[in-house]
Amino acid sequence: xxxxxxxxxxxxxxxxxxxxxxxxxxxxxxxxxxxxxxxxxxxxxxxxxxxxxxxxxxxxxxxxxxxxxxxxxxxxxxxxxxxxxxxxxxxxxxxxxxxxxxxxxxxxxxxxxxxxxxxxxxxxxxxxxxxxxxxxxxxxxxxxxxxxxxxxxxxxxxxxxxxxxxxxxxxxxxxxxxxxxxxxxxxxxxxxxxxxxxxxxxxxxxxxxxxxxxxxxxxxxxxxxxxxxxxxxxxxxxxxxxxxxxxxxxxxxxxxxxxxxxxxxxxxxxxxxxxxxxxxxxxxxxxxxxxxxxxxxxxxxxxxxxxxxxxxxxxxxxxxxxxxxxxxxxxxxxxxxxxxxxxxxxxxxxxxxxxxxxxxxxxxxxxxxxxxxxxxxxxxxxxxxxxxxxxxxxxxxxxxxxxxxxxxxxxxxxxxxxxxxxxxxxxxxxxxxxxxxxxxxxxxxxxxxxxxxxxxxxxxxxxxxxxxxxxxxxxxxxxxxxxxx
Amino acid sequence: xxxxxxxxxxxxxxxxxxxxxxxxxxxxxxxxxxxxxxxxxxxxxxxxxxxxxxxxxxxxxxxxxxxxxxxxxxxxxxxxxxxxxxxxxxxxxxxxxxxxxxxxxxxxxxxxxx
Numbered sequence: 001x002x003x004x005x006x007x008x009x010x011x012x013x014x015x016x017x018x019x020x021x022x023x024x025x026x027x028x029x030x031x032x033x034x035x036x037x038x039x040x041x042x043x044x045x046x047x048x049x050x051x052x053x054x055x056x057x058x059x060x061x062x063x064x065x066x067x068x069x070x071x072x073x074x075x076x077x078x079x080x081x082x083x084x085x086x087x088x089x090x091x092x093x094x095x096x097x098x099x100x101x102x103x104x105x106x107x108x109x110x111x112x113x114x115x116x117x118x119x120x121x122x123x124x125x126x127x128x129x130x131x132x133x134x135x136x137x138x139x140x141x142x143x144x145x146x147x148x149x150x151x152x153x154x155x156x157x158x159x160x161x162x163x164x165x166x167x168x169x170x171x172x173x174x175x176x177x178x179x180x181x182x183x184x185x186x187x188x189x190x191x192x193x194x195x196x197x198x199x200x201x202x203x204x205x206x207x208x209x210x211x212x213x214x215x216x217x218x219x220x221x222x223x224x225x226x227x228x229x230x231x232x233x234x235x236x237x238x239x240x241x242x243x244x245x246x247x248x249x250x251x252x253x254x255x256x257x258x259x260x261x262x263x264x265x266x267x268x269x270x271x272x273x274x275x276x277x278x279x280x281x282x283x284x285x286x287x288x289x290x291x292x293x294x295x296x297x298x299x300x301x302x303x304x305x306x307x308x309x310x311x312x313x314x315x316x317x318x319x320x321x322x323x324x325x326x327x328x329x330x331x332x333x334x335x336x337x338x339x340x341x342x343x344x345x346x347x348x349x350x351x352x353x354x355x356x357x358x359x360x361x362x363x364x365x366x367x368x369x370x371x372x373x374x375x376x377x378x379x380x381x382x383x384x385x386x387x388x389x390x391x392x393x394x395x396x397x398x399x400x401x402x403x404x405x406x407x408x409x410x411x412x413x414x415x416x417x418x419x420x421x422x423x424x425x426x427x428x429x430x431x432x433x434x435x436x437x438x439x440x441x442x443x444x445x446x447x448x449x450x451x452x453x454x455x456x457x458x459x460x461x462x463x464x465x466x467x468x469x470x471x472x473x474x475x476x477x478x479x480x481x482x483x484x485x
Numbered sequence: 486x487x488x489x490x491x492x493x494x495x496x497x498x499x500x501x502x503x504x505x506x507x508x509x510x511x512x513x514x515x516x517x518x519x520x521x522x523x524x525x526x527x528x529x530x531x532x533x534x535x536x537x538x539x540x541x542x543x544x545x546x547x548x549x550x551x552x553x554x555x556x557x558x559x560x561x562x563x564x565x566x567x568x569x570x571x572x573x574x575x576x577x578x579x580x581x582x583x584x585x586x587x588x589x590x591x592x593x594x595x596x597x598x599x
Contacts, residue, residue, distance in 0.1 A: 077550075078593035087589045120589060123545065158546045 001088045005050040005211060006096035015045035016177070017097050018106040021114040021121065021140075022056040023073035028269055029054065029210050031221040032108035032138060032169075038203035039170050043177040048100065049206065052093065053110070054214040056117075059089075076116040090117070094124035104133045104177070109140035115151055122160040135176065137165040145240035146415045148189055156187065167191030167240070168226065170202060199226070199245050204255045207263060219267040220259055222303075224252045224285070229277040230308065232336075232347040234374060236413035237273055244277055249284030253292075256301055267329075270305025275331075277308070283319070290325035302327035309333055312354045317361060324365035331362070332370040338388040342377045356395070363401040370468065371402055375456060376409040376449030378418065378425050378439055385452045389459050396463055405468040406457050408476030409449040411435050435480055446480035453477055490537060499541075506591060510581040514560065514573045523574070536574040542581070545588045549595035557595065 006019075018033040018040070033049035040047035060069040065081035072078050078086055097105055105125060109118050122134050139145075141152045141164060152164035163186055165172045171192050172185030185191030194202075205221075212218065227241035260266050276282040293300040303326070337343045340352050362369050375385075411434035412418045412427065422429075426441035438445050454477065461467050492500035504510065514537060517523075522535035539558055542549060549557075554571040561567055562577040573579065585591035 076547075076592075077596045080597060083590060083593045083597075086593070087587060090589065119547075123547075123588075160546070 001085075001092040003052070003055065003089075003092050003096045005052055005055050005209070006048075006093065006099075008096065008099045011099070013046075013101045014048050015102060016040045016047040016104045016106060017100055017102045018047060018049040018108070019097070020051050020053040020108045020110060021118045022053045023060070023069070023113045023117060024053050024110050025057065026053070027217040028215055028219040029207060029212070029221060030108065030110055031205055031223075031271065032110070033106075034205035034207045034210065035202075035223075036106065036169065036173055037206040037209070039174050040177060041206075042203065043174050045177060048209045050209050051211075051214070053114075054211070056089065058214055073113045073116055076119070090120045090124055093121055094128060097121075097125060098129050098132065102132060104135060106135040106137070106173070109136055109138040109151075111140045114138070114140045119155065119160065122155065126160055133162045134160070135163040135165055135173070136161050137169050137173070142166070144414045145236045146189070163187055168194045170194065170198075193241070193243055194226070194245055196245055196247075200247050200251050204258055207259070212263065212265070217267070218265055219269050220263070220265045221271050222252065222255060222259075222268045223247075223271055224275055224281075224305075225272045225277050227277075228273050230347055231417070232334075233417040234336075234346065234377075234410060234412070236416050239415040246278040246281055249281045249286075249288060252281075252285050253288040256289075256303075257292075260299070260301070266299060266301045268301065268303040270303060273306055274308050275305040283322075286319075286322045286326035286328070289327055290322050293325060293327055300327055302329045304328065304330040305332065307331035307333050309335070309348075309350050309354060309358050311350045312357045316357070320358075320361035320365050320367075324367060328365075328367050330368040330370060332372065333358075334372045336372070336374045337377060337380070337384070338373075338391040339380075339384045342380055342384060345379060346374075346377060352391070359395065359398045359401070363398055367401075369402050370405065372405045373407060373456075374410050375406055375453040376444060378410070378427060378444070379442055380444065380449075380452075381442055382452075385455065388456060392456075392460050392463055392465065396465075399463065399465045403466045403468050404460055405470075406453050406460075406473070408473040409435050409446075409453050409480065412437055431483060433476070433479060435476055436483065446484045450477045450480040504583065506586055506588065507584045509583065512573075512579040512581070514578065515576050517574075517576050519575070534574055536572055539571040539573070544583070544592055544595075547588065547592045549592055553595050 018036050020030045020033060024030060029051050030053055033051060037047050037049035060066055063069070063082065063085065065079060068079035068082045072082065072086060107118055107121065109115060118136060125132060125134060136152060136155065141149045143150055149164060152161065155161035156164065163176055163181065165176065165185055167185045168191065169185070171194065172183055175183035176186050207220070225244065225246040227244040228235070228238050229244050231238060256268055289301055335355065336346050336348055338352070343350070359369065412422065413434050418425065418427070426439050427437050428440060430436045430438055430446065436446055457467055489496045490498065490500065502510065517535055523531060524533040525531050539554060542553065556569065558571045558579055559567050559569050560573050560575060560577050560579050562575045568575065583591050585594050
């Protein structure tokens, strides 16, 4: 099988290959290889950095047996209609990687759905070339953000992988390349966080080896920060990234201009957990972009990303105007709950009045909002659900500008505030899934919460809101009902 | 009573073998005395038994899945009965038929049929 992104007709040699591992349903480039390529080159080594996922995702999407691939990528189970194709693909990927005679192959495991492919790719690489070092990293290696990685440990114990890098990989990966394999973040649960200055000074991601014709959207990923300014009680992201790290508005703007000059792409997706964590720098960025867009209407930039609502302040209307001029097209906002008391208990202290104001402004400015919710907070009751329905009834005028994600109800993940205070909050675990808990004080059970999630989805759908759905959500809700009824 | 697994003449709790696919691996259960090694009460209830239970099979580290253990391990007893179970409580043999040319194909085949 011909793997275009790894083809090596000139029999060239590189020191390092960095690749994404299928399977991620993404219309835009996955950025890890591009982020790490300049790190490798700064360490004095040569490198190709490819988005294998994009090529394999496209190939599986048009394959006659396309319906069977999910089962392979998620569970490692093949099907007679695709087994030969899969074997050929995994063998070809491994052979083509090794055709570059790399000393190191680094695989970015973005989600759990990349694990099976990672396992088989490593197996074939090690069979063909046992001395080639394999490094894995990415959120898909982790069961939870903190603590050991069962997956990575198993891969290392089986001799399929040599190193697992976690956290801000830029430090650790560089040290690994330089031979300092005891550096924090390499085969360890602790890692060294980048400072703001270091984050600002990182080289720009290098997408030279990406084939942009593979993507259905001409859009590039970008990072403006890591971590979060909030300390929400349910959040496990902040247990891993304990500090909020941010880049300056100028630095982000320069990168956008650089990438446009090099690749002709003017649409950007911010992969941060929030774009407006540092309001001062966010304001600088949107003003720089607005000014640029005004001067270059034929080459204007646009962008989208995660965003936090704050309580309304005096100059917010102007900020929404500037955001629109800066090219903001869509913002994903974690509202979490439509009841103020619950939202405040979560740690999101903005009022319902402020939500309405921001919805109005977004609609006025033509900026789409994707609203994320968590159903069934620890103290949530039927009255709160009824309040949420009433809120939806009262805000139908904004529905054309909104997408609503109700999600798979409250998950209590390890090391979060909720996890650490479970006893005080009256929470008892009823199984291994983080959604499996009861609150004896309020009578909240997995079955009840799954029922609420379905109720809210149905109610909002009937009112005409656009609802975002996922297989994961359905699976979780089904498990909550099946296991507890 | 203690059942022991013997591989290459030595007792072992588990074992690994080098194979070239396709091939067949046969596990033989022998030496069990059904009168002495299975104790039953007057109602026919088993009080004590001698058995080997297969708790896991992997091919180059790849697990064919839990269904494989329960659906594909077939003990052929000395009197020709076929018992589908990872619990081997009779003398007989289990054939692990690996008729695929590669580990990938064999693991997928096992997972497909299981």
